[in-house]
Amino acid sequence: MASQKSITFQNEPIGNKHVSKVPGIGKTLGDELAKARIDKAYKVLAQFLMRDKAEAKFKxxxxxxxxxxEEQQRDCFNAMRDWCTQHGL
Structure with missing residues (x-):
């Protein structure tokens, strides 16, 4: 069963959401991603798309x-995949 965070993420536009709003990414990983200049959810989506939605490459x-x-990778991958499906990408 999907978490409330996953359901909310999938059903809303990414817009300018902070990276910590992505399922699988919390404050700690969000801080690490921000160090790599990935501070917004749309930047995680861009990385997903640049890797052709390939699970192994994205993880x-x-x-x-x-x-x-592994659990965080899976949750984030599933969120990106499901968001793309929900929004026609």
Missing amino acids: DWLQKTCKAN
């Missing part, structure tokens, strides 16, 4: 960029 980027564990 590897997350692990290398912010040390996301």
